[in-house]
Amino acid sequence: MIGRKKEFSYLREGLSSTGKLRCALVNGKEGIGKTFLLEQVSSSLLESGSHILLPANGKDCAGPQDLLSQFTRNLFSSSSLNLSEPLQSFARSIGGKFASLRNPALPVNDSDEPVPTFAGIFIHELSHLLEKNNQEGKHLTPVIVIEDINLLTPDTLLWLSHDFNHALRNSTWFKNCRFLFSSTDGTKNYKMFWAKFGIENPVDLKLLPFSASEMEEFSRSHGFNEVNAEDLKEISNGNPAIALKYLQNGFIMNNKNNKMADSKDHKGTDLSKFTEKELEYLLYASYPAKINRYNLEHFCSPKLSAFTYNWLKRQHQICDILADGDLVLHDSVREQMRAFHADEEPSKAEEMVTLASVLDAFYDLFPDTDSHWIPINLQALNSFSKSLCKRVFSEFECE
Numbered sequence: 001m002i003g004r005k006k007e008f009s010y011l012r013e014g015l016s017s018t019g020k021l022r023c024a025l026v027n028g029k030e031g032i033g034k035t036f037l038l039e040q041v042s043s044s045l046l047e048s049g050s051h052i053l054l055p056a057n058g059k060d061c062a063g064p065q066d067l068l069s070q071f072t073r074n075l076f077s078s079s080s081l082n083l084s085e086p087l088q089s090f091a092r093s094i095g096g097k098f099a100s101l102r103n104p105a106l107p108v109n110d111s112d113e114p115v116p117t118f119a120g121i122f123i124h125e126l127s128h129l130l131e132k133n134n135q136e137g138k139h140l141t142p143v144i145v146i147e148d149i150n151l152l153t154p155d156t157l158l159w160l161s162h163d164f165n166h167a168l169r170n171s172t173w174f175k176n177c178r179f180l181f182s183s184t185d186g187t188k189n190y191k192m193f194w195a196k197f198g199i200e201n202p203v204d205l206k207l208l209p210f211s212a213s214e215m216e217e218f219s220r221s222h223g224f225n226e227v228n229a230e231d232l233k234e235i236s237n238g239n240p241a242i243a244l245k246y247l248q249n250g251f252i253m254n255n256k257n258n259k260m261a262d263s264k265d266h267k268g269t270d271l272s273k274f275t276e277k278e279l280e281y282l283l284y285a286s287y288p289a290k291i292n293r294y295n296l297e298h299f300c301s302p303k304l305s306a307f308t309y310n311w312l313k314r315q316h317q318i319c320d321i322l323a324d325g326d327l328v329l330h331d332s333v334r335e336q337m338r339a340f341h342a343d344e345e346p347s348k349a350e351e352m353v354t355l356a357s358v359l360d361a362f363y364d365l366f367p368d369t370d371s372h373w374i375p376i377n378l379q380a381l382n383s384f385s386k387s388l389c390k391r392v393f394s395e396f397e398c399e
Helices: 005-014 034-048 064-073 084-102 118-132 154-169 187-197 212-221 229-236 240-248 254-265 276-285 302-312 331-344 346-365 374-383 386-392
Strands: 023-027 051-057 141-147 178-183 203-206 319-321 327-329
Touching (some): 005 034, 051 064, 064 084, 064 118, 154 187, 229 240
Parallel strands (some): 141 178
Antiparallel strands (some): 319 327
């Protein structure tokens, strides 16, 4: 659990059968590691405890019935409870009961008895199953786990805090249920939800960006052993998901020192003297014919584009500065970087070569970057095919 050991231990102990944690909300930016933390905590609870987990994901829920369907499909229990087969049978049978509730041909209920709800049927039937299959009186700890509650609709949140909440409270097995949520927002954004649900003082666990040492450990865990962790932390803002994309897309090249050292045999500039960060700058700069911050953004992030352009302006030994401020990389550097990229990531390199060709042609036709639409709309060129290029340019230019 790189960078999340403290949060992991807190949740595992708090949600254990002897723990006192009722509800926790893990929050942070996209890619910061919320899903991984919830998965690890859930796995640990199932392995070492006597838990029943009802997990769901807000991004797959268009409404309450979708959420309940996920609870039904994703029921998990600790192996010590011997409930795997009964829970599978329950998941198959509960669908029929839901269908009967939806059936408009059923007779109208004229009695004073309350009409059963989806949530009521689900929790009632599940409670009956637990009672039937727990003759030994083992202690059970149910935990509701919902990722991305920020993606749940207002109607779904209302259903959770009303129908589903009432069903839980009416069950001897679920009235002391625990809750583990995740969101991009903190607990303060859900004050109304907590109040309606009757949850007091939910714990707010905000996941912070990785430190440089954690980023180094993270990189090594994915097979990237020669990494400038400080640079990677800076460029990714400590976000592990973003950092991994940079690593996989060739941001760090020291783990390929042998291949880069071969560039000494090429005519021109010796690239082995550059750091891995500088090599990344050169990689992206090797594609557009004329380099500026606008067209670099089509090959990397805006932030990385700015870093690349500002660094390259100071490297007079490998590039020339034109009158309009654009930069032109020396041919030997361009050829070496493109050859290296083509060897390491053939499909990605081919895609970037195609994009660069179209980009250069457009800039030849519309050289004034201050007035034309290209810097804004060229992202669409990612979908350009060779046949489409032939319609835009001549056969010679396309080739």
